[in-house]
Every structure is written in C-alpha cells, then in structure tokens.
Amino acid sequence: MPGHAIDTPLLHGRTILVTGVVTTGSIAYGVASRAVEMGAEVVLTGLERDLEQALAAAVTLGIDTVIPYDATGPDAGEAVVAAIGSRVGHLDAALHAIAFAPRAALSGDMIGVDPVGLEKAFRTSTVSYAETARILQRLAPASGGSLVGLDFDAAGAWSVYNWMGVCKAGLESLNRYLARDLGRVGIPVCFLFSDLSRAVTGEILHVDGGYHAMAAPLRRTTTGEPAR
Numbered sequence: 001m002p003g004h005a006i007d008t009p010l011l012h013g014r015t016i017l018v019t020g021v022v023t024t025g026s027i028a029y030g031v032a033s034r035a036v037e038m039g040a041e042v043v044l045t046g047l048e049r050d051l052e053q054a055l056a057a058a059v060t061l062g063i064d065t066v067i068p069y070d071a072t073g074p075d076a077g078e079a080v081v082a083a084i085g086s087r088v089g090h091l092d093a094a095l096h097a098i099a100f101a102p103r104a105a106l107s108g109d110m111i112g113v114d115p116v117g118l119e120k121a122f123r124t125s126t127v128s129y130a131e132t133a134r135i136l137q138r139l140a141p142a143s144g145g146s147l148v149g150l151d152f153d154a155a156g157a158w159s160v161y162n163w164m165g166v167c168k169a170g171l172e173s174l175n176r177y178l179a180r181d182l183g184r185v186g187i188p189v190c191f192l193f194s195d196l197s198r199a200v201t202g203e204i205l206h207v208d209g210g211y212h213a214m215a216a217p218l219r220r221t222t223t224g225e226p227a228r
C-alpha cells in the first residue's frame with residue numbers, strides 16, 4: 001500500500017467526527033471504537049438529552065467529551081464547528097449516524113401519518129446529512145475529507161420501515177448531490193486490502209471519482225472546477 005507503512009495503524013493521524021453515539025450498542029459506537037483502535041483521533045457529538053449516556057460510552061474509548069448537537073436545531077452546526085475547531089482544529093472524515101422517525105411512520109399504512117412527524121423524520125434523518133457535510137467542509141484540509149452515512153436499502157418497499165425508507169431514499173439521493181457539490185472524495189483503495197472491508201462482499205464498488213452518480217456530465221470551468 002503506497003504511502004502507508006505496514007506497522008502504522010490505518011487511520012493514524014486522522015481526526016474523525018462520529019455522530020450518533022448513545023450507548024455501547026450504537027452502530028456509531030462500533031465505528032468509533034474501530035477508528036480509535038486503528039489510530040484515529042475521534043470526536044463525538046450527541047443529543048443533549050442523551051449526553052450523560054453518551055459520555056458513559058465515550059469514556060470506555062478513552063474520550064472524555066461529547067459535544068452537544070441537535071441536528072435539527074438552527075445553526076447547531078456552527079457551534080459544533082467552533083467546538084471542534086478549538087479542540088482539534090480540523091477534520092479528515094465524518095460519520096453521519098443520525099436518524100429518527102415517529103413510531104407511526106415506521107409501520108402500518110403510509111397514508112394518514114401526521115405530516116409534522118414526517119417533517120421531523122426527514123429533517124433529522126436526511127437533511128442532517130447535508131449539515132454534517134457542511135461541518136466537515138468547514139473543517140477539512142484542502143486535500144479534502146471523507147463523508148460516510150448509514151443507509152438501509154431504499155430500492156424497494158419493505159413490510160415495515162415505511163417512511164424511514166423514504167427518508168433513506170432521500171439520503172441516497174442527497175449523497176449523490178453532495179458528491180457533485182463537494183467534488184472529489186478521496187477513497188483510499190488500500191481499504192480493500194485491509195480488515196475494514198471484510199464485510200464488503202458481492203459488491204460493485206465504483207472507483208471513478210463519483211462519475212457513475214452523476215445524471216449528466218458536469219460542466220467545468222476553465223480552471224477545471226465544476227460550474228455553478
């Protein structure tokens with residue numbers, strides 16, 4: 001693997017924002033735990049109401065702070081940028097592990113669910129991905145950063161999951177639009193040779209700088225930047 005000494009942990013020297021840790025059972029906790037093992041400095045955010053629990057999980061990883069973050073709050077991302085900026089200065093990557101939907105939106109009929117709850121579900125589970133992207137964009141070095149979200153197959157209708165499936169379909173689409181707007185996302189291909197990719201099997205992984213996700217070729221300016 002060019003540029004990576006064999007005995008250096010894969011994420012050595014990288015600073016990663018992990019959202020969505022509540023307990024040691026959270027998916028985000030598993031990611032944070034692996035990232036710490038692989039040498040990363042991990043910064044955690046959590047909902048105010050969950051902070052005590054989140055901190056209890058964090059200390060098991062040797063992390064003593066969880067930055068409060070309600071992804072639906074106005075300008076909440078600004079406070080996170082300021083807190084991370086003063087603590088660690090920059091970010092190389094961010095994990096979005098934020099989702100919520102009212103119980104009535106997760107099963108039963110699609111029709112007749114309170115639209116206020118659906119708006120909250122979409123704002124929390126889908127729109128917040130763009131907010132996480134903005135935090136990363138503000139703190140990433142000029143060489144760029146990696147943004148990762150957690151999806152559940154939104155290609156078809158399941159017997160349950162309902163409006164969260166719709167939110168995840170939105171998340172997938174938003175991911176493509178963010179790839180367009182944020183430009184090239186550096187993916188270390190050496191990832192495929194590491195243990196981290198053990199669960200990736202039977203999968204087609206596009207390594208084309210995001211070209212397959214664009215519905216039409218992007219117009220370029222004379223400097224090579226995507227045109228606005």
Ligand SMILES: NC(=O)c1ccc[n+]([C@@H]2O[C@H](COP(=O)([O-])OP(=O)(O)OC[C@H]3O[C@@H](n4cnc5c(N)ncnc54)[C@H](O)[C@@H]3O)[C@@H](O)[C@H]2O)c1
Binds near residue numbers: 071100
């Ligand atoms: N558990 C699964 O089987 C599964 C499967 C596929 C995808 N996912 C996805 O993985 C991610 C994590 O889910 P999980 O199962 O670990 O736990 P979870 O569903 O409990 O995690 C959701 C997280 O979102 C946070 N959250 C909710 N509202 C928020 C807000 N307004 N602002 C900031 N944070 C908020 C919660 O505090 C919690 O940490 C979610 O995106 C979920 O959809 C989970």
